[in-house]
Amino acid sequence: MEKKNNIDFIFNKSYKPLKENCPEFLSSEELKKVRHIHDSIPQCKTSPLVHLTSLSEYLGLKSIFVKNESKRGSINSFKILGATYAVSKLICGKLGLEIEEVTFDYLKSKEVNEKINNITLVTCSDGNHGRGIAWTANQLGLKAIIYMPKGTVESRVKNIETLGAQVVVTELNYDDTVRHANKMAQLNNWHIVQDTSWEGYDEIPKNILQGYSTMGMEAIEQLQALGVCKPTHIFVQAGVGAMAGGVTGAIANFYDGAIPTTVIMEPTNAACYFKSAEINDGFPHNVDGDLESIMAGLACGEPVKAGWDIIKDFAYGFCKCPDYVTADGMRVLGNPIGEDERIIAGESAGVGIGFILKVMTDPQYRKTKELLKLNKESVVLVFSTEGDTDPINYRKIVWNGAYGSNL
Secondary structure, eight states, X not given: OOOTTSOEEEEOTTOOOOGGGSOGGGSHHHHHHHHHHHTTOGGGOXXXXXXXXXXXXXXXXXXXXXEEGGGSTTTTXXXXXXXXXXXXXXXXXXXXXXXXXXXXXXXXXXXXXXXXTTOEEEEEOSSHHHHHHHHHHXXXXXXXXXXXXXXXXXXXXXXXXXXXXXXXXXXXOHHHHHHHHHHHHHHHTOEEOOSSXXXXXXXXXXXXXXXXXXXXXXXXXXXXXXXXXXOSEEEEEOSSSHHHHHHHHHHHHHTTTOOOEXXXXXXXXXXXXXXXXXXXXXSOXXXXXXXXXXXXXXXXXXXXXXXXXXXXXXXXXXXXEOHHHHHHHHHHHHSOOTTOOOOOOOTTTSHHHHHHHHHHHOGGGHHHHHXXXXXXXXXXXXXXOBOOSSHHHHHHHHTTOOSOOOO
């Protein structure tokens, strides 16, 4: 029987990791355009890949590699990748330009600003995506309005306001706030830049997915530079699934469909991908309610279609995790053993390491460990997607033991 304080894992019955299922919009040719823009933005400079050799040995794995997105520019997360690319594509579309023919500096120029300075960008965010949009708008001389769901902590509001954007905190959950933001955009002729899709709105979410692919491809390139041709396992978290879809789709394309064993992780109360896989009718399904979780960046109940279309074919399995799983991961990364490097991982970033820790050390998850074939030959890739975006709660968790494990 399912218990809310346990990790739940299911195998993807629709698993079809085939070359013909690889998404064309994440092909190598398309991703060259993405990297062209990101390479022209210092804030998008490659984030480090950290090899946790001591933790690997302790857990009985060959290697654990963590992509540390707290070092991505100054906004403390990977979200700048999707925001900069999607907005750059939007501006190029307005001006009739091909994105591979421009740089971000050109889009920042006075010549361009005189043509686009009446544009207002709007989005819904629990923090990081809004911060990325606000930073991009600030650089391009555009207005930005960020709608945030109820319960958003003050530090995340201030992070966005500091970049010059207007913030409106609603009394709605994340998914309802998305709908409200879209309504306001339509009423005011603003441009919504959202990683969630709906009928008639899928191009910008795809552009955001493309932006996030940079993180995945950087990781593969960094592994290969270290002599690792291919990891055996990838653990990637999902909210609406734009990042998970972008990373998974890009890596699937790189390996011609033969992707490593890839597991999608979600908060227990917002596990829309888990639910969709469980129903297994080929369609994405929503999770309703408050979606409460300390993993604010993952507390989303509606899958983005472009992400689902990729993940349903290339994810080996899905798991939903209670909050203590990510809290344990945050503590492990923040208090390394041996000579391992310290990684500051926020609430949405620790779930990968937390999941691996539980599966490798808790006897009740022995069957999951065996099903995933996690053993001394495993080379694991994990994405730590944000730093301490809520510093007060980070200290409560890492210093004071909040959301402790049930071990």
